[in-house]
Amino acid sequence: MKKAFLILWLFVAISCFSQNKEVLYNFTSIPQSSLVNPGADVSYKFYFGFPLLSGVSANLGSSSFSAYDLFADNGVDFNQKVRNVVNRSSRNDKIITNQQLELFSGGFRIGDKEKRTYVSFGLYQEFDFFMYVPKDLAILALDGNRDYIGKSFNLGDLSLKAEMLSVFHVGIHKKFNDKLVLGGRAKIYSSGANATSTRNSGYIYTGQSAGTPNLYNQIISSNLELRTSGIATFTKDEYEGSEGTIAKDIVHNTFFNGSLGLGLDAGLTYYIKDNLQLTASIIDLGFIKQSKDIETLTYKGTYQYEGANPDFLGNNDPENVFDEFEAAIPRDTLYNKYTTLRPTKVYSSIQYSFGEYRPDDECSCKAQATKSYRNAAGIQLFGMSTPREPLVALTAFYQRKIFEKLDVKATYTFDTFSNKNIGLGISGTLGKFNMYALVNNILEYKDISKANSAAFQLGINFVFQDKED
Amino acid sequence: MKASLLARIPKIIFFSIFFLSCSSDLDFDQVKDLKLEPVFVANLAHFDIQANQLLDDGGTNIVYDVRDFDVFRDKFFNERLKKAEFDLEIENNIQRGFVVNLLLMNENDQVLETLSYSVPASTGGENVVKFPTEVYENQRLELLKQTAKIGFVVLITAGPPLNENSLGNLKLRSSATAYLVIE
Numbered sequence: 001m002k003k004a005f006l007i008l009w010l011f012v013a014i015s016c017f018s019q020n021k022e023v024l025y026n027f028t029s030i031p032q033s034s035l036v037n038p039g040a041d042v043s044y045k046f047y048f049g050f051p052l053l054s055g056v057s058a059n060l061g062s063s064s065f066s067a068y069d070l071f072a073d074n075g076v077d078f079n080q081k082v083r084n085v086v087n088r089s090s091r092n093d094k095i096i097t098n099q100q101l102e103l104f105s106g107g108f109r110i111g112d113k114e115k116r117t118y119v120s121f122g123l124y125q126e127f128d129f130f131m132y133v134p135k136d137l138a139i140l141a142l143d144g145n146r147d148y149i150g151k152s153f154n155l156g157d158l159s160l161k162a163e164m165l166s167v168f169h170v171g172i173h174k175k176f177n178d179k180l181v182l183g184g185r186a187k188i189y190s191s192g193a194n195a196t197s198t199r200n201s202g203y204i205y206t207g208q209s210a211g212t213p214n215l216y217n218q219i220i221s222s223n224l225e226l227r228t229s230g231i232a233t234f235t236k237d238e239y240e241g242s243e244g245t246i247a248k249d250i251v252h253n254t255f256f257n258g259s260l261g262l263g264l265d266a267g268l269t270y271y272i273k274d275n276l277q278l279t280a281s282i283i284d285l286g287f288i289k290q291s292k293d294i295e296t297l298t299y300k301g302t303y304q305y306e307g308a309n310p311d312f313l314g315n316n317d318p319e320n321v322f323d324e325f326e327a328a329i330p331r332d333t334l335y336n337k338y339t340t341l342r343p344t345k346v347y348s349s350i351q352y353s354f355g356e357y358r359p360d361d362e363c364s365c366k367a368q369a370t371k372s373y374r375n376a377a378g379i380q381l382f383g384m385s386t387p388r389e390p391l392v393a394l395t396a397f398y399q400r401k402i403f404e405k406l407d408v409k410a411t412y413t414f415d416t417f418s419n420k421n422i423g424l425g426i427s428g429t430l431g432k433f434n435m436y437a438l439v440n441n442i443l444e445y446k447d448i449s450k451a452n453s454a455a456f457q458l459g460i461n462f463v464f465q466d467k468e469d
Numbered sequence: 470m471k472a473s474l475l476a477r478i479p480k481i482i483f484f485s486i487f488f489l490s491c492s493s494d495l496d497f498d499q500v501k502d503l504k505l506e507p508v509f510v511a512n513l514a515h516f517d518i519q520a521n522q523l524l525d526d527g528g529t530n531i532v533y534d535v536r537d538f539d540v541f542r543d544k545f546f547n548e549r550l551k552k553a554e555f556d557l558e559i560e561n562n563i564q565r566g567f568v569v570n571l572l573l574m575n576e577n578d579q580v581l582e583t584l585s586y587s588v589p590a591s592t593g594g595e596n597v598v599k600f601p602t603e604v605y606e607n608q609r610l611e612l613l614k615q616t617a618k619i620g621f622v623v624l625i626t627a628g629p630p631l632n633e634n635s636l637g638n639l640k641l642r643s644s645a646t647a648y649l650v651i652e
Contacts, residue, residue, distance in 0.1 A: 071495040072495065073495060078503060142506075143507055144508040144649070145509050146508040146510045146646060213515050213640070215558075215642045215643065215644040216511065305511060305512060306515070307511065307643070308513065308514035308536040309515055309536070310514070310516050310534035310535070310621040312516070312522070312623070313534075320537055321540055322539065322543065
């Protein structure tokens with residue numbers, strides 16, 4: 001069962017978008033919305049997340065193909081499908097996975113209600129994978145160079161990074177007055193495993209020009225670099241574990257023996273008018289100093305292949321292609337610490353609220369009930385740093401309070417992955433028990449395998465408000 | 470009791486999302502069918518002999534050289550090479566005819582195969598001969614894979630003597646095409 005669950009999970013991951021959490025953003029009845037904007041207008045007396053179940057999210061996207069394109073059981077030859085996907089992709093198409101699991105989380109208000117200052121904290125595990133489609137290398141592997149005389153295969157197409165980390169965070173936000181909420185969050189990252197290969201360049205070239213002594217002009221110019229942290233041990237013959245223990249060891253390192261880093265989130269909510277709200281946040285402005293079990297592999301150099309070249313002078317200088325190649329483009333292993341930047345995300349939104357909400361079953365005897373609205377609509381912007389150009393997304397949203405404690409939000413997002421990504425979220429509170437579920441790309445759920453991206457988040461919290469309310 | 474019920478809720482939501490959604494049949498086992506069939510071209514050998522290097526009395530003469538050719542030592546390449554082709558052209562601007570022999574030899578200098586190409590003497594105009602493609606498959610390919618050295622034997626056929634003032638040159642250019650199957 002556990003295995004089936006895992007496979008299903010993996011499938012979700014494989015069928016699924018980037019780190020944009022457009023449905024969660026500013027969905028303030030969910031305490032976890034302060035993770036995407038520490039200055040979100042969230043209030044509570046105290047809350048804690050159901051351990052391991054307070055925040056589960058996974059998303060994966062690929063901007064140029066879906067799981068269906070590759071794995072459809074439709075009789076088309078798999079190699080043809082791979083070829084179609086490669087042909088359709090460009091070097092700027094990306095494949096992204098992000099998964100997060102909150103181990104624990106909680107928050108409390110400092111002082112009495114009027115101070116409106118809140119602290120929140122938690123520990124979550126995160127896995128990130130980001131890769132550009134290595135188009136030229138894929139063509140080279142599929143077709144070879146024969147039909148590409150004169151083409152320079154770009155080694156810079158190879159760009160990827162992966163990281164497994166845990167994040168401990170403490171945040172504070174304060175509602176200074178009825179108009180302004182400011183918040184910040186400090187994060188300590190502990191990276192159990194990191195692999196980064198984003199600074200590659202070079203080319204593989206086969207050309208032909210008249211008047212040269214050889215049929216082809218063949219050059220490999222390589223500037224490849226793979227930096228790893230927390231991985232080298234597992235690649236060595238001396239490592240005594242099995243595949244199962246690798247996962248266990250990585251998890252252990254992630255929480256107890258990782259490379260450390262620091263990060264910062266900041267955000268604000270500003271009410272321009274009672275019913276017009278502006279928010280902005282920056283998330284994961286931080287770095288990790290990769291220092292544990294580090295190993296960097298490089299292949300740097302230039303090699304020109306001439307073939308055999310007898311000179312008939314009677315001296316056989318031994319020619320050894322492999323030795324020459326290895327001398328020209330040596331594999332070097334370095335053990336330098338390196339610093340990686342976290343993928344930094346920025347969000348902003350503007351929201352207009354309308355339709356005053358009056359719970360008709362309750363008495364309106366509260367002395368100073370704050371006005372609340374039934375509907376809200378607006379626009380959100382999202383941006384994320386990547387090794388090349390930043391990823392951006394634009395979201396229109398509508399949020400509605402169905403009952404006092406039941407909110408729904410719908411989003412329509414345009415991004416690299418889709419221009420008709422509809423998301424839905426629901427957050428309900430029964431007594432102290434808050435539960436939420438958010439999914440995006442619901443149109444694709446009619447055939448999830450054809451989705452370029454999908455994401456879900458769900459979680460359970462116990463939220464305590466002041467009794468007198 | 471209550472806790473286990475609570476624990477079940479996200480699973481229920483999780484599964485209901487997936488039962489509500491549909492998915493075309495996917496077959497991940499197809500990865501096993503992945504078969505790459507790239508075709509690579511590469512230089513094989515080349516030389517450029519000046520006529521004045523070939524001091525010769527006008528009779529039949531031989532110049533000889535041997536070069537290491539160790540690409541087949543690479544196991545990955547050797548095992549996945551399913552077909553190979555050699556293309557060769559010789560340009561002769563010398564007033565003598567030549568026969569160029571390529572000897573494919575194993576590590577013990579045993580000749581596995583001899584490729585022989587003859588070009589007529591130059592008569593002043595362009596004198597480039599492109600030879601038919603040598604195709605290596607099956608048995609012939611297996612023999613080729615044992616190649617560790619290539620011997621180059623150039624026979625100069627009888628004609629006007631050559632000395633340090635002789636003009637022209639003999640050029641060989643060749644390429645190999647490798648058909649790989651990577652499964």
